[in-house]
Amino acid sequence: MRLEARPQPSVAMSIASPVIAVAITVVLGTLLFALLGKDPVRGLMVFFYEPIRSGYALSELAVKATPLILCALGLAVCYRSNIWNIGAEGQLLLGAIAGGGVALLATTATGGWIVVAILAAGAVGGMAWAGITALLRDRFNANEILVSLMLVYVAEMFLSYLVYGPWKDPKGFNFPQTQMFPASTQVPLLVTGTRLHLGFLIALAAVAAVWIFMFRTMAGFQLLVGGLAPLAARYAGFSSRKALWTTLLLSGGVAGIAGALEAAGPLGQLTPHVSPGYGFTAIIVAFVGRLHPCGIVLAALLLSMFIIGGEFAQSRLGLPRSLTGVFQGLLLFSLLACDTLIHFRIIWARRLAWNR
Amino acid sequence: MEPIALLLAATLNAGTALAIAGLGLLINEKCGIVNLGAEGIMLIAAIAGFATVVHTDNDWVGFAAGMGAGALLALVFGWLVIWLNTNQYATGLALSMFGAGFSAFVGIRYVQEKLPAREQFAIPWLADIPLAGAALFKQHPMVYIAIALTFAMAWFLYRSRTGLVLRSIGESPESAHALGYRVRWIRLACVVAGGALCGLAGAYISVIYTPLWVEGMTAGKGWITLALTTFATWRPGRVLLGAYLFGGVTMLQFHLQGMGVQVASQLLTMLPYVATIVVLALISRNPTWIRVNMPASLGKPFYPGA
């Protein structure tokens, strides 16, 4: 067996590959559950059915997917233009800090416009943090992978400093938290009785906007060319500096909005635990979504399903959480491996396979 | 003088695991492959090494087990990224996720286990030198192995023929392929060797550095290591220096805290990360230096005949 590059990516396979991948995961999962002496059907239901079984469950799925979609969108734009920003987590935290800072200024009497200000501040915070990476890359040629990653740790400590120090709730018995934001800052809910908030629509709007930007504007085209063929881009006179700044500021901005949405949405205050690693999970989401805005929505929903399913596996079946990590890893491996079939076809040949 | 000697000793110790894993990732990246799964590999190797020592009472068998586990995972990773051309970044992250889960899952029964006490290793005579002796010559053998490994790696990459082939594959897999080298197999060998070294580092952490097993115990050392290779602009000597620098600044910030410096501890905890960024910015100012050392095909898939 060997692989042969297809002349062009297969459309049929790009649809079939995730299905095959899920099927492989189902098979592996069945084996895994059977080995552990659990009913495989129950086990699979917990991951694939229970997270989408009702309107409420779906709303929770959307809440969980919102920050993932936003962060992954920005990352996809970066990666497509060969900018390896892996610090979306830090940019999200700075967005939460900036948005939270504005929310703390509000009072109960403040109008609903404050939410707009919070989100704008979040975007600016995220952009500023990503801007450091861009600046160091631009001026000092410092590698963006390293700078953006290190800035995640710095952002965590900065948030921690604020909520333990200057921004601590004076009535909070010294616990690391700001006071609860006034109700006026709450991101509007879409459906009462759920936690589904406006952020999900913002995320979907961002998906559309990024799609238009990438595939329908000249600036987006320049970025894509710059990523695919840097030399050609240079001959065409496309500025790689402009690409660097555009992509990093864009991805910092959306990650910042995601952070502000978390802070002013389901959290309602700042604590050291604004994000359970959304910025890192988003990297996986971006790739599983094949760096395409629509793919990212599906990938974010899939990963959220697995995260929530992991909780259900504990509460329904008594499986340890670590098993969820194993299962998630397997799903990702098979998703990535199956994507090979889009660009390659399998050739069944004897002996030939030994050639390199 | 004594505090400085002790700080130096602690720095060498703290940098060792980072240096070993860093050299592993270096050899990966020199042939063009980025492995973001380092954290997962280190965790699985940590439990493999720890469990082996629990059962065999022999540290070196434990290290070997860690290396074996690391090599095995790297083999799977290599197959996926080299033969199936999966995205290196995503596959690495998936490996990290898998490794964290899997190590926790198999490790649960070792959580309360302990390893036997060990003799303090010391180089004869040299260890008796006042001040410097205790600092430099009374460390675990692995500390010296890490240093030796750095020299060996530098020699291998820049002085040996195989090293040349390896680097040329990192620069341009297409030309190496045209010259008749079996690019994919060589890349796989590099990935496996890199995984084995990450595994050694993971086992060193759980067997010697903090002899215990708990879920997620490497606590992000794998990510720091990834940053380290970039920081070192892909030069073995600088990997070692970078590891010591990071370990040194970490120890220094603890030292400052212990001295009672009037600065919030969160700001001091930031120090190693900020220092890394600043030093990187300073050394990266010369673009040719980076271009010469950075493998040109880093992160890009290679498919023969494409």
Place this chain on the structure above:
Amino acid sequence: MIDLNKRWWLRAIACAAVASVALVAGCGKEEPKPAAKAAEAAPAPKPDPLKIGFMYVGPVGDAGWTFAHDNARKALEAEFGDKVKTTIVESVPEGPDAERVIRDLADQGHKLIFATSFGYMEQMLKVAETKKEIRFEHATGYKSSENMRTYDSRTYEGAYMAGVIAGAMTKTNTLGVVASIPIPEVIRNINSFTLGAQSVNPKVKTKVVWVNKWFDPPKESEGAQSLLNQGADVLFQNTDSSAVLQTAEKAGKFAFGWDSDMSKFGPTAHLASAVINWAPYYKKATKDMLDNTWQTGGVWWGHKEGVIDLVAVSDKIPEATRKRIDEIKAGLKEGTFTVWKGPIKGQDGKKRLAKDQVADDKFMHDIKWYVQGVEGKVPAGG
């Protein structure tokens, strides 16, 4: 090899096809399940077991905080047998995710739910407001409602007793504390440890390093090494792992166990372990539910109620000191001894408690400063 590969692919594809069909069929078949479940629950011959949910902040295998909670849960199951059924969800991030998990536990028929970290407070409060029929228990927080109450342990009692031993054992008069996160409890523990040491050795100074994490064994060990380098010869930690103790063991210095009995991790370095045993509280809360006597409120239990103890006290400790520990324990049991009793001065020399003044719980909750003898700055900036 080639054949094997080919076969592998065929097999994979076949399996995938079968499994996809199975999945679709499975989903279709299972849809009417909620109704069926309700029906099977109704005609139970004997009263259903009380379902109790636990939400943990770390993994059960952290060997520290969560481990202690889970041991208590097991003790609870052992005590009540089939009258209760417990469920755990581990490593739940503090923040929005907690609300989903608590709500789900409630929807799954758990009548009593424990959340074991401070960061779950607001989320639990929110769910408690909408699920009035369910009783919620929140560890280490300060907010309660008609169906949500709080529980906590007086970990500082263990820290104080450890301090008494440390004060007697130190030769350099320098103690070291590896601290985790600057929440009030940890600051209180550093102070209590120092007060304990000063009660037998007024010359003692305490150096503190903050790891800024609950759990990071390599970093804990680096912090411990740094303290040893600066002359500390007895270490104490408020972090989760045994790394600090093991570092002391390697260096031939002394240290303590925390959360659970850690004596085996450092046979020569180990002086004693300050442990938390949540079982008495979990049993009481369950009994309240079974007897229908559950009432809201908040408790702060210590050695008196059997939640805090100092165990595995080493033979290396002088007889007099061991006797002192026994006296303290007896005093705590009978209520004749209090750790926080004046005169107590702050780090700045300011009087915080006058002579013989006993600190009340409100005072205890508001300690954001170091006592005299602790070096450095409180990271909370207080």
